Amino acid sequence: MVSYVNLVIYFCLVVLFAIITLFIAKLIRFRDPNFDPVKLQPYECGEDPVGDAWAKFPVSFYLIALVFVLFDVEVAFIFPWILALPKLGLIAFIEMFIFLFILFLGWIYAFKKGALKWERNQ
Amino acid sequence: MIYIQGLVQSAILLGAILGIVAYLTWLERKFSGRLQSRVGPYLVGRPHGWLQPIADGLKLISKEDITPSRADRLLFNLAPAWIVVVSLLGFAFLPLTANWVLVNMDLGLLYFTAIGSLLVIGVFAAGWASNNKYALLSSLRSAAQIVAYEVPLLLSLLVPAILAGSLDFKDIIEAQESYWFITFPVIGQISFLIFLLAALAESNKMPFDLSEAESELIAGFNIEYSGMKFAYFYLGEYAHLMAVSLLVSIVFFGGPLGPLLPGGLWIAIKTLAVFLGILWIRWSFLRIRIDQLMMLNWKILTPISFINLLLAGLWVSLNL
Numbered sequence: 001m002v003s004y005v006n007l008v009i010y011f012c013l014v015v016l017f018a019i020i021t022l023f024i025a026k027l028i029r030f031r032d033p034n035f036d037p038v039k040l041q042p043y044e045c046g047e048d049p050v051g052d053a054w055a056k057f058p059v060s061f062y063l064i065a066l067v068f069v070l071f072d073v074e075v076a077f078i079f080p081w082i083l084a085l086p087k088l089g090l091i092a093f094i095e096m097f098i099f100l101f102i103l104f105l106g107w108i109y110a111f112k113k114g115a116l117k118w119e120r121n122q
Numbered sequence: 123m124i125y126i127q128g129l130v131q132s133a134i135l136l137g138a139i140l141g142i143v144a145y146l147t148w149l150e151r152k153f154s155g156r157l158q159s160r161v162g163p164y165l166v167g168r169p170h171g172w173l174q175p176i177a178d179g180l181k182l183i184s185k186e187d188i189t190p191s192r193a194d195r196l197l198f199n200l201a202p203a204w205i206v207v208v209s210l211l212g213f214a215f216l217p218l219t220a221n222w223v224l225v226n227m228d229l230g231l232l233y234f235t236a237i238g239s240l241l242v243i244g245v246f247a248a249g250w251a252s253n254n255k256y257a258l259l260s261s262l263r264s265a266a267q268i269v270a271y272e273v274p275l276l277l278s279l280l281v282p283a284i285l286a287g288s289l290d291f292k293d294i295i296e297a298q299e300s301y302w303f304i305t306f307p308v309i310g311q312i313s314f315l316i317f318l319l320a321a322l323a324e325s326n327k328m329p330f331d332l333s334e335a336e337s338e339l340i341a342g343f344n345i346e347y348s349g350m351k352f353a354y355f356y357l358g359e360y361a362h363l364m365a366v367s368l369l370v371s372i373v374f375f376g377g378p379l380g381p382l383l384p385g386g387l388w389i390a391i392k393t394l395a396v397f398l399g400i401l402w403i404r405w406s407f408l409r410i411r412i413d414q415l416m417m418l419n420w421k422i423l424t425p426i427s428f429i430n431l432l433l434a435g436l437w438v439s440l441n442l
Binding site for chain 2: 003004005006007009010011013014015017018019021022024025026028029030031032037039040041042043044045049052053054057060061064065067068071072075078079081082083085086088089090092093096097100104107111116118119
């Protein structure tokens with residue numbers, strides 16, 4: 001129980017540190033007396049930016065995120081399995097083996113479909 | 123009473139981490155200087171520039187702060203604070219001596235990894251909110267990279283947990299009384315190597331620092347940031363690196379275990395050794411391409427770490 005009290009106190013301290021330091025920086029930071037509004041433009045090596053940055057981006061990023069969800073949920077299953085393994089023994093191992101084998105088939109499927117391939121033909 | 127005790131302990135821990143992280147930046151500059159036949163910082167503070175981190179901090183806190191006019195103001199200001207909070211929070215679960223840990227719970231490893239994986243939100247928010255094409259590209263890359271390497275990272279981190287049969291860092295340390303997990307035949311070394319590679323990729327360090335590829339993306343997702351907010355990214359990066367070094371020294375190198383010296387000193391020596399090893403890798407290798415990065419993860423690291431995990435599970439389940 002004491003641990004959770006410590007966690008809450010530590011969390012509050014860290015958040016306070018982040019906020020207070022930003023606040024101090026706000027009080028003492030340098031202010032340009034002849035501020036040029038061109039500084040507020042996105043930084044693109046001196047060129048005027050063309051269009052918004054919030055545009056379309058390659059589909060590969062979405063696919064990586066999807067495959068990640070598949071594998072990460074399965075890692076979430078492994079956490080309790082670790083704690084039960086010394087008590088349950090070989091049965092638990094065989095069950096996890098079957099589960100991971102099915103997942104392995106999914107990995108092969110994703111591979112054959114090219115979901116993990118980075119360059120695509122246009 | 124327990125509140126005051128908790129407050130004092132938390133304040134000491136936070137202060138110690140901030141001080142150590144500040145001096146780790148100095149150490150990195152010294153070390154990289156030596157690797158490139160330079161001396162590194164020298165002038166600020168006479169023996170070897172020892173006041174450099176303080177000078178850096180004062181300079182960054184007094185710098186002009188610019189929020190681009192087209193940025194998403196709320197996310198833009200929130201992202202650096204998010205990164206700092208998340209990367210400092212992980213330390214609460216890591217034992218620093220044989221029997222002192224701030225938050226003593228039996229699921230320490232689970233909490234640590236859960237908090238560690240929140241980092242990607244801050245990185246992506248920073249790049250997205252900047253409304254800058256370089257920043258957005260960089261944050262997309264690093265989100266894909268962090269998310270992809272999360273799988274081998276977790277799977278190889280679970281191998282010591284399986285061998286110890288517990289998710290509590292104290293039990294993991296206790297289980298290493300007779301041998302460190304790095305010396306466990308085959309399984310230990312493979313999971314250590316995979317963890318090191320994945321951790322380098324997670325913290326965007328050199329062979330995998332695609333999100334900061336200077337030649338393509340200028341500086342990466344933090345390009346629009348200045349002043350204290352920029353310093354927060356730096357602080358978060360080094361705090362994360364220190365947490366990774368500490369974690370490696372605990373789960374693979376036996377943490378506070380060692381002859382003669384007290385436990386706290388052993389853990390400090392091991393953490394420093396791992397940190398210097400990471401710096402050595404960082405300053406020695408070239409950056410790889412993003413398709414190579416993804417192929418390395420999905421084709422090599424993920425299957426190997428699965429097989430490794432199953433081997434560890436088989437060993438534990440046969441030794442009832």
